[in-house]
Amino acid sequence: MFRVTACKPTRMIIIPAIDLKDGKCVRLRQGRMDSSTIFHEDPAAQARLWEEMGAQRIHVVDLDGSIEGKPSNLSVVQRIVRAVRVPVQLGGGIRDAATIGMYLDAGVRVVILGTIAAKDPDQVEGFIKAFPGSVAVGVDARSGMVAVQGWTQSTTLRAVDLAKRYESTPPVCFIYTDIERDGMMRGPNIEATREFARSTSVPVILSGGVTSMEDVAAIVPLERDGVSGAIIGRALYEGTIKLREALDIVSTSQC
Secondary structure (H helix, E strand, O other): OOOOOOOOOOOOEEEEEEEEEOOEEEEEEOOEEEEEEEEEOOHHHHHHHHHHOOOOOEEEEEHHHHHHOOOOOHHHHHHHHHHOOOOEEEEOOOOOHHHHHHHHHOOOOEEEEOHHHHHOHHHHHHHHHHOOOOEEEEEEEEOOEEEEOOOOEEEEEEHHHHHHHOOOOOOOOEEEEEOOOOOOOOOOOHHHHHHHHHOOOOOEEEEOOOOOHHHHHHHHHHHHHOEEEEEEOHHHHHOOOOHHHHHHHHHHOOO
16 A cells, blocks of 8 residues: 655654664674774763764664574663663564664663564564564665665565564564665665655654665655654764754755
């Protein structure tokens, strides 16, 4: 189904990303673990800084957990949650109900399921029902096809087909990442994100490639297609996007 493209009163939000590797705040290029750059030794301090600049939500990924299939930076996640008052959403290595419950008990507001959402939709639908309003589905795509296991494995499943699979038991949102743009500072894949958002009635958060203030302005019209937020990582750390200015753009732009 395609959503009606009427203007909605809610505004898109900008969500700073904190990727955790070996307990540090890093950024990768196209998800490659051998291409990490350390941007902060103390992820909790970085989260607090983003909040002070106006962030309404923090996006955290346990990169080690994504590869290992189990939580690998729990103590760091706990420190991040304690350091900020805004909601924290977390993905990476979450495969079962016990892990979901553990993170929610630790104060994480929304857990993001990626690999298991593609491999076992029936089980994830059970998680969505068991933890209402607390489960998002991460859809990581390379050339429109879903990738899993920390982006190390490709599948033959189309991203839009995965979204449609969850239409009857919807997650709180989809987080759609274009892997080929992630961390590459080349701009977001507007058309692929629009196609994905139009394929579902579930809100979509864009991730990957937002590099400049012009990119921020360019994604605002995607509100009409159901994109409710944008995750930004490397561009914030390298200074090509200033968080306060990006927040001003999305708060003042007309849908």
